[in-house]
Structure formats: C-alpha cells, structure tokens
Amino acid sequence: MATKKKTVKSKAAGTKKVATKKPTVKKATTKKAAVKKTATKKTVSSNKTATKKAAAKKTVTKKAAATLPPARKPALRKPSSQVGPVPGIAPYKEKRGEEYMNDEQIAHFRDILLTWKRELMEEVDRTVHHMQDDAANFPDPNDRATQESEFSMELRARDRERKLIKKIEESIRNLDNDEFGYCEACGVEIGIRRLEARPTATLCIDCKILDEIREKQMG
Numbered sequence: 001m002a003t004k005k006k007t008v009k010s011k012a013a014g015t016k017k018v019a020t021k022k023p024t025v026k027k028a029t030t031k032k033a034a035v036k037k038t039a040t041k042k043t044v045s046s047n048k049t050a051t052k053k054a055a056a057k058k059t060v061t062k063k064a065a066a067t068l069p070p071a072r073k074p075a076l077r078k079p080s081s082q083v084g085p086v087p088g089i090a091p092y093k094e095k096r097g098e099e100y101m102n103d104e105q106i107a108h109f110r111d112i113l114l115t116w117k118r119e120l121m122e123e124v125d126r127t128v129h130h131m132q133d134d135a136a137n138f139p140d141p142n143d144r145a146t147q148e149s150e151f152s153m154e155l156r157a158r159d160r161e162r163k164l165i166k167k168i169e170e171s172i173r174n175l176d177n178d179e180f181g182y183c184e185a186c187g188v189e190i191g192i193r194r195l196e197a198r199p200t201a202t203l204c205i206d207c208k209i210l211d212e213i214r215e216k217q218m219g
Helices: 002-067 103-134 141-176 192-197 205-218
Strands: none
Touching: 103 141, 103 192
16 A cells, blocks of 8 residues: 555656646747747837838938939030031032032032132142141151151142042033033932032942942952
8 A cells, every 4th residue: 555655646746747847848938939029029120220211311312313403405416517528518409390410500519619629729738838847857866757757647648639639620620511410330310419428429329339349359
C-alpha cells in the first residue's frame, strides 16, 4: 500500500511539473508577438515618415517650379532671301502658264551671274593685296612655314574661283545665244530652282546623276 501511494504521488508531481512548463511556452510566444508588434509599428512609422518626406519634397519642387521663369519658345527662323551663292537677290516667282526662259527669267539670271562674278573678282583682288601687304621675311622658320601654308591655301581657293569665273562667263554667253537653261546632253529644261541653286549648271538632274555614276565607275 505504501508503494502504491508513492507512485501516485510521483505521478501527481510529474503532472504538476508538466503543468508548470506550459505557461513558460506561452510567455515565449507572447514575447515574440510583442517583438513582432513593435517591429510592425516601427515599419509603419518609417513608412509614414518616408511618405511625409516625399510629400515635402514634392511641395518644395512645386514651389521651385513656380518661382522659375517660363520657358522660352524657340524663335522661328525667317526664310532667307538668298538665291544660291549670291545673297540679296530674291528668288524668282514663277507664274502659271508663262514661257520658260522668257525675258524676265533671262534678266533675273543675268543679274545673278553678273553679281556673282563681281563678288569673286573683288575677292581675288582682296587676296592679292593681302598677300602683298602681309608678305614678310620672318627670321623664325616656323613663322615662315605658317605664312607659306596660309598663302598656299588662299591661292588654291583663288584658283578654284578663277575656274568658276570662266564657267560664269560661259553661262553669260549662253544667255546671249538663247542656250541658257537647257541640258547639254538631252536638251531638256534644267529648271528655275536648280539654276538658282547652281547658275552655272549645264546638265539636268538625271543627266548629272548618270555623269556622277560614270565618274565613279571610271575612277
């Protein structure tokens, strides 16, 4: 009987110990829940502060944009009154049904060619006087080399202009002979706009393209 009582007491004690251990687990879980609650509170507060900062930045940028001056619209470019290489001559206004290379058109292109020739001749005279006035025998060989290179570049440009003057004179002779404005290869009208862009043109666009293709193949 004594042994049975001891076993019953020991079982009761074991059951009591287990009962006492359960609330410790509950305390641990409650601590974890409390930690989670504090973490969520911190994240919510940080999110609120971030949204407040973003709203403050937006208001600052809006105020700064309001204080900035209004953006200027790009200025529209006025159409230039330059015809080809000659400035100051207005383009020819074609009339409906008018004859190609009539007296008005011939006078218009004669004015272009003569003014262009005069400007080129003035440029040639200006470079000749410039070379005569600035020509000096520098003691430094580097200075002499730079001067010679500048003079050679100017002479090349003037040589091209001299050849261009010959073409202008040929175009003026064609005007006098009523041959200006027609393609030398096929006889088609070159066109007013093409002649205004290049008054010394002797080929239409199609023949000029074929000529360039032949030059590329031969070269």
